[in-house]
Each structure stands twice: as structure tokens, then as C-alpha cells.
Amino acid sequence: MARHAPIRLAGMIAATVTCAAVATEAAAQDQDPSIVLNEQIQFGDVFAEQTLDVVDSSEQVTVSNSATGNSLAGGVEGGQMTVRSDQTLQGDVRADTTFVLGGDTEGVVSAVTQANGNYLGLSAYDATLTTEATQTVGDVEIVATSTMDQGDERLLGGAYVDTSAIGNTAALGGERSYFDGTVTQSSDANVRASNYAATQYIPAEAEFTAQAVANVVAVTGTSVTGQNMVIDQTSTGGIIDSGVSANAGNAWDLAGRANAGANRAVLTNQGGSVVATTRQNNTSQIQSQAIVTAYDYGSGESYARGVANEVSVGNNDIYVEIDNSQINTGGVAVNAQFAGAQGYDAYVGADAAGNVVTGFACADCAGYMTATNSQTNNGNVSATAQTTTSGANRAVITGTNAVGNAATFYVSRSGD
Numbered sequence: 001m002a003r004h005a006p007i008r009l010a011g012m013i014a015a016t017v018t019c020a021a022v023a024t025e026a027a028a029q030d031q032d033p034s035i036v037l038n039e040q041i042q043f044g045d046v047f048a049e050q051t052l053d054v055v056d057s058s059e060q061v062t063v064s065n066s067a068t069g070n071s072l073a074g075g076v077e078g079g080q081m082t083v084r085s086d087q088t089l090q091g092d093v094r095a096d097t098t099f100v101l102g103g104d105t106e107g108v109v110s111a112v113t114q115a116n117g118n119y120l121g122l123s124a125y126d127a128t129l130t131t132e133a134t135q136t137v138g139d140v141e142i143v144a145t146s147t148m149d150q151g152d153e154r155l156l157g158g159a160y161v162d163t164s165a166i167g168n169t170a171a172l173g174g175e176r177s178y179f180d181g182t183v184t185q186s187s188d189a190n191v192r193a194s195n196y197a198a199t200q201y202i203p204a205e206a207e208f209t210a211q212a213v214a215n216v217v218a219v220t221g222t223s224v225t226g227q228n229m230v231i232d233q234t235s236t237g238g239i240i241d242s243g244v245s246a247n248a249g250n251a252w253d254l255a256g257r258a259n260a261g262a263n264r265a266v267l268t269n270q271g272g273s274v275v276a277t278t279r280q281n282n283t284s285q286i287q288s289q290a291i292v293t294a295y296d297y298g299s300g301e302s303y304a305r306g307v308a309n310e311v312s313v314g315n316n317d318i319y320v321e322i323d324n325s326q327i328n329t330g331g332v333a334v335n336a337q338f339a340g341a342q343g344y345d346a347y348v349g350a351d352a353a354g355n356v357v358t359g360f361a362c363a364d365c366a367g368y369m370t371a372t373n374s375q376t377n378n379g380n381v382s383a384t385a386q387t388t389t390s391g392a393n394r395a396v397i398t399g400t401n402a403v404g405n406a407a408t409f410y411v412s413r414s415g416d
Contacts, residue, residue, distance in 0.1 A: 034081040040070040040118075045092040048115075053100040060107035060157070067095040068116040069137075075123040082130040083181075087118040087168075089189075090138040097163075099148040101155070108204075109159040115144035117167040117189065124174035131181030135168035135215075137189045139237075142167055146208075148197040158204030158253075164211045165193040165242075167235075173220040178272070182230040185215040185263075189237045195244045195256075205253040212242040214284060217265045224271030224317075232279045233309075235262035235330075241287045242306075251294040255301040260288040262330065266312045273319035280309035280325070280355075282379075286332040288352075297343030304336040304350050308379065311357040318362050322371045322409075326355035331380045334402075342391030348398040352383040359409045367411040375405040 048067035069089040074081070095115040118135040144165040167187035172179055193212040214235035219227055246256035262282035267274055288306035308328040313320060334352040354377030361367030383402040 034076055034079065036074055036081065036083045036085070038072050038083070038085040040072065040087045042069040042089050043091055046094070048095045050096070051098045051100070054102070054105070056103035057101070057105045057107060061101070061105060061109045063097055063111035065095050065097045065112070066114040066116070067093050068119055069093050071119045073121045076127040076129055077125045078127060080128045081124070083122060083133065085120055085133045087120065087134070088136045089117045090140065092141045093117055094141070094143045097146045099153070100150055101148070101153045104154045104156055106156045108157040109155055109161065111146060111161045113144050113146045113163045115142050115165040116169060117142050117187070118169070120170045122172050124177035124179065126176045127174070128178045128180070129172065129174070131172065131179070131183065133170055133181070133183045135170065135185045137167045137187040139188045142189050142191045144193045146195045148199065151198045151200065153199040154201045155199060155206060156203060158202060159206040159208070161195060161197065161207070162209045163193045163195040165191050166216055167191050167214040168216065170217045172218070174225065175221070175223040176225060177221065178226045179219055179221065180228045182232070183217050184232045185217065186234040187214040187237055189214065190239050191237060192239070192241045193243070197246050199248045200250070202248050202251045202254060206246070206251060207255045207257070208244050208246040209257045210242040210244045211259045212240050213261045213264055214240055215263045219267045221269045225269055226272030226274070227267060227269055228275045229267065230277045231265045233263035233265065233281070235282045235284045237284045239285045239287060243289045245291040247293045249294070250296040251300065252298040254292060254294055254297060254299070256290045256292040256303070258288045258290040258304045260286050260306045261310055262286060262308045264310045267314070269315040269317065271317045273317070273321070274313055274315040275321040276313045277323045278311045278325070280311065281327045282308040282330050284330045286330060289335045291337045293339045294343065295341045297340045299345045300338055300340055300343065301347040302336045302338040304334045306332045306334040307353045307356050308332055309355045313358070314360045316362065318367050320359055320361040320367070320369045322357070322359045322373070324357045324372065325374045326357065327376045328354040329378045332382070334383045335385070337386045339388040340393070341389070342393065344394040346387060346389060346393065346396045348385045348387045350383040350385045350400045352381050352402045353406055354379055354381050354404045356406045357408070361411045369409060369411050371409045373407050375407065377404040
């Protein structure tokens with residue numbers, strides 16, 4: 001595919017909004033009524049790169065590294081707002097973080113590396129928010145990597161290192177409001193997230209994670225908020241891949257977690273009603289792998305999860321209505337591995353699924369739910385785990401779960 005010259009900037013890159021130049025963020029607040037008309041098209045590549053070369057740090061090491069194709073943020077308080085947004089990405093997006101930590105790093109290492117295609121974030125407080133959003137990612141690469149490969153790092157304060165690559169994201173949230181509208185997402189991208197760490201000594205909690213998802217919609221309401229949403233998601237890229245490799249000579253509490261998915265929609269509410277129509281279609285290959293190794297260990301955890309299509313709709317009130325359709329023709333392969341010489345506890349888990357839907361209503365009162373569900377899986381689904389301990393240990397707990405289609409609907413009543 002023909003490319004324009006790459007754009008190399010650290011931080012968030014927002015593509016051109018109508019009547020604005022280059023990078024911009026559109027926001028509307030405290031207007032009644034408010035209308036936002038947004039069109040963003042990003043053709044060039046977007047890169048964010050960081051290298052940390054630090055010796056004997058006595059306090060925390062904190063890293064934030066993000067690359068984004070198009071971004072729109074808005075909010076409304078005490079009124080009404082309508083947002084009509086069209087975001088298109090036709091360039092690669094990449095975020096890379098490299099660690100070189102010499103000597104003793106005494107503080108906590110905290111790092112977030114994110115590669116985002118299209119991002120839409122809207123909030124509402126004591127208001128009504130109507131959204132008509134379309135997000136499109138072409139045949140491109142969206143990649144996030146984190147690398148700590150010297151092999152002699154001594155992370156005395158522990159570490160929390162997260163890597164995330166997402167094609168399309170739409171996030172709506174607020175309090176005492178009403179959310180209404182349609183979100184349509186399509187991704188033809190390869191989406192990859194990798195997190196590699198080779199260390200010597202970690203006498204504290206250390207967690208290394210990687211997440212790769214083509215399309216994400218999240219709608220969150222609190223304090224009597226209502227929702228009426230239509231969500232349509234399609235992933236046709238070649239591969240959605242997340243990988244974690246967390247390794248140490250001696251680790252007290254070490255975890256590596258990987259999560260990959262094509263289409264994900266999560267709607268949660270604390271009051272009023274939730275009415276959701278969800279349509280998900282995936283042809284991409286889903287791969288998720290977690291590898292954790294330590295010669296001496298206190299606790300070691302390796303967990304990998306992969307789901308092609310996933311919907312969760314929940315309301316902490318009476319009424320939930322779900323009309324769900326999911327089709328998966330892509331394969332799902334999940335693998336989790338742990339290897340250690342001697343230590344205490346090892347936990348290994350792998351979960352894989354083609355289509356998953358969950359609906360629930362009213363945790364404290366008699367709820368009412370209407371659910372219509374159609375799930376079709378034509379892809380292979382596999383979950384594997386390997387655990388190796390060559391010396392003395394206390395406990396080894398492992399589990400694998402693979403399912404083609406899974407649906408769970410429940411109403412929790414007071415006293416149940």
C-alpha cells in the first residue's frame with residue numbers, strides 16, 4: 001500500500017478534524033443544545049518511540065508512551081449533546097518502549113505503551129448524549145512493543161509493565177445521564193502487542209501484560225443512567241496477536257498475562273434500563289501466548305486468554321434487553337507456559353472461545369431480562385498449557401478451557 005512520509009512524534013497524534021489543521025482534539029462542554037460534527041482521516045504513519053537507559057535509580061521509573069491515529073474527546077453536563085463522528089485510519093501506528101536498567105532500580109517500574117488506531121471518548125453528567133459514530137481502520141499495522149532484554153535488571157521495587165494495541169476504541173461514560181446511539185467499527189488491520197522482559201532479580205510484585213484487540217466499545221453509567229445502544233463490529237485483518245514473556249533468575253511474585261480479541265462490547269449500568277443491539281463478525285486469526293520463567297520463585301503466574309467475539313451487558317437495576325448476533329470464522333489459539341527450577345506456587349491458565357455473550361440484571365432486586373441470541377462459530381478454538389518445575393515446589397495449579405459458543409444470562413434477586 002502506498003505510504004506518505006512517516007510522522008514521528010511522541011504522545012498522542014490526532015488526525016485532522018474538519019476545518020482544523022493536522023492534530024486536533026474536538027470537545028464540547030456546557031452547551032445546550034450541543035452538536036459536534038467530526039470527520040478525521042489519517043493517511044500517514046504514526047510512531048512513538050522511547051528508550052530508557054537508567055543506572056541505579058533510587059526512586060520510581062515511570063513511562064507513558066502512546067501513538068494514536070485519530071482522537072476525538074467531548075463531554076456534556078446538564079444538557080443535551082449530539083455527536084456525529086467519522087474516523088478513518090489508513091496508516092500504520094506503532095509505539096515502542098525499550099528499557100536498559102542498569103544496577104539496582106529501587107523504586108517501582110511503571111510503564112504503559114499504547115498503539116491506538118481510532119479513539120472516541122465521550123462523557124455525560126446529568127445529560128443526554130446521542131452518538132452516531134463510525135470508525136474504520138484499513139489494511140495497516142497497529143503494533144505496541146515493550147522490551148527489557150538486558151538480562152541483568154534488578155527491579156527491587158517491582159514492576160507493572162503494560163502493552164496495548166487496539167484498532168478502534170469508543171468509550172462512553174457518565175452519571176445520571178442517558179446514552180443513545182449507534183457505534184459502527186470495522187478493522188482490516190493486523191493488531192499486535194508484545195511485552196518481553198529478561199531480568200535477574202525482582203524481590204517484589206511484578207506484572208507484565210499485553211493486550212491486542214481490533215474493536216472495543218465500552219459504555220459505563222452510574223447513578224441511575226439509561227442506555228439504548230446499537231453496536232456493529234467487524235474484524236477482517238489477518239491476525240490479532242498478544243504475547244508476553246516475563247523471565248527472571250529470582251522472582252518473588254511474577255505474573256505474565258496476555259489477552260487478544262477481535263470484537264469486544266461491554267455495557268454496564270447502575271440504574272434505569274439497558275437496551276443493547278450487538279452485531280459482531282470476525283474472520284481474523286486470534287493468538288494469545290503467555291510465557292513465564294524463573295529459576296527461583298515465590299509465586300509464578302502465566303495466563304493467556306483469547307476470544308474472537310465478546311459481549312457483556314449488565315445493569316444493577318430491573319430491566320435489560322439484549323439482541324445479540326455473533327459470527328466467527330477465524331481461528332483462536334491460546335497458549336500459557338510456566339517453567340521454574342525451585343520455588344513455591346505456580347499458576348497456569350489458558351482460556352479460548354469463539355463467541356461469548358453475558359447478560360445480567362439487578363443484583364439487589366427482582367430484575368427483568370429479554371434476550372435474543374444467535375452465535376455461529378466456524379473457526380478452530382484451542383487452549384493449551386505447559387508447566388515445568390525441575391526442583392522442589394509447593395503447589396502447581398493449572399487449567400485450560402476452550403469453547404466454541406458460550407452464552408450466560410441471569411437475573412439475581414434479593415436474597416439469592
